[in-house]
Amino acid sequence: MNELNNREKELLKQIKHLLSLVIFLVLVIVVFTFINVSGIQDISRLLSLNQQHKEVKANLLNTINDIPAIAKSQDLWHAPEERELQNDANEAVLSYGRELISNTSVYFGPNGKLASISNGMNCQNCHLNAGTIPFGNNYGAVFSSYPKYRARSGKIEDIYKRITDCFERSLNGKAPDTSSKEMKSMASYINWVGKTVPKSVKPKGSGIYELPYLDRAADSIKGKILYKDKCQSCHLQEGTGQFNFDKTAYLYPPLWGPHSYNSGAGLNRLSRLAGYIKANMPFGASYNAPQLTDEDSWDIAGYIASKPRPHKVFNNDWPKINEKPIDHPFGPYIDRYTEEQHKFGPFKPIKKELDDLKKKKQASI
Secondary structure: OOOOOOHHHHHHHHHHHHHHHHHHHHHHHHHHHOOOOOOOOOHHHHHHHHHHHHHHHHHHHHHHHHHOHHOOOOOOOOOOOHHHHOOOOOOHHHHHHHHEEEEEHHHHHHOOOOOOOOOOOOOOHHHHHOOOOEOOOOOOHHHOOOOOEEOOOEEEOOOOHHHHHHHHOOOOOOOOOOHHHHHHHHHHHHHHHHHOOOOOOOOOOOOOOOOOOOOOOOOHHHHHHHHHHHOOHHOOOOOOOOEOOOOOOOOOOOOOOOOOOOOOHHHHHHHHHHHHHHHHHOOOOEEEEEEOOOOOOOOOHHHOOOOOOOOOOOOOOOOOHHHHHOOOOOOOOOOOOOOHHHHHHOHHHHHHHHHHHHHHHHHHO
């Protein structure tokens, strides 16, 4: 796309206007300060102008963030627009699938309408905005890649197996029957979200943001301090999360404890959790407007990972040990490093050793 559409032009025009206003207010503050030598009787007016400046700056940032992402990153994957779903011939099935993903607990939570087979979290507590946000653990690459080989099971899996995994691990429960209307509706919606992506292509912006490894382990002590400042207002001090108004589901999900995802979930891997935090947290952050540094994200993830959660054993996971991820927190491993280091890092030495092993193996063939 070589030119911005009308809406984007209008937003850019608003930005220019707001920038001019910000500059004007700054000049007023400077002039006002120099003219009023005593400054005492005019302090309240000065503070008022300063507050206006802050409000204009905040509005400017909000306006910038409101620019469609395609105007900022034209090569990034974006979900189909709402009107496309409404105009789809399969709209009823797709809408039901999205409803199940958005409000999973209403249907399958402890007091679910259809069954009580999950921990009260919704799918979109992890797959933000029903799996449509860039780097928000979205569904952008599902249609293009499934069925596919997954090292965790060592098998070719279809989308139904993937949904089953989410119910059993992230929702710490049991999956709906594969042949049920609900399972088919969720699968249809998930495939629809990534419908424009060609087969075997993983688009930029799909899944979770990949953070570079640190030169040190994640620091859970620093993470605790950051958690209190950045996360506690939504997820609470004990990580229990907060329910919505009618207490049918979590508005802000529990990050640890008996109602959170279990030890077999993908987010129990530090790299997955840290990347997810970096691109989406705290509230208001996004992949193109992050509020945390890489180190902050790793340390918060380390603190969350240090807390207890439901432990569920999946005996058939990682049948080929050499395919196990570096940050999988449970042994056995093909390297000499401990579970502690595989869980919290540093990961660079592990990666180097595994890369060396691969090179030696290739050289011997």
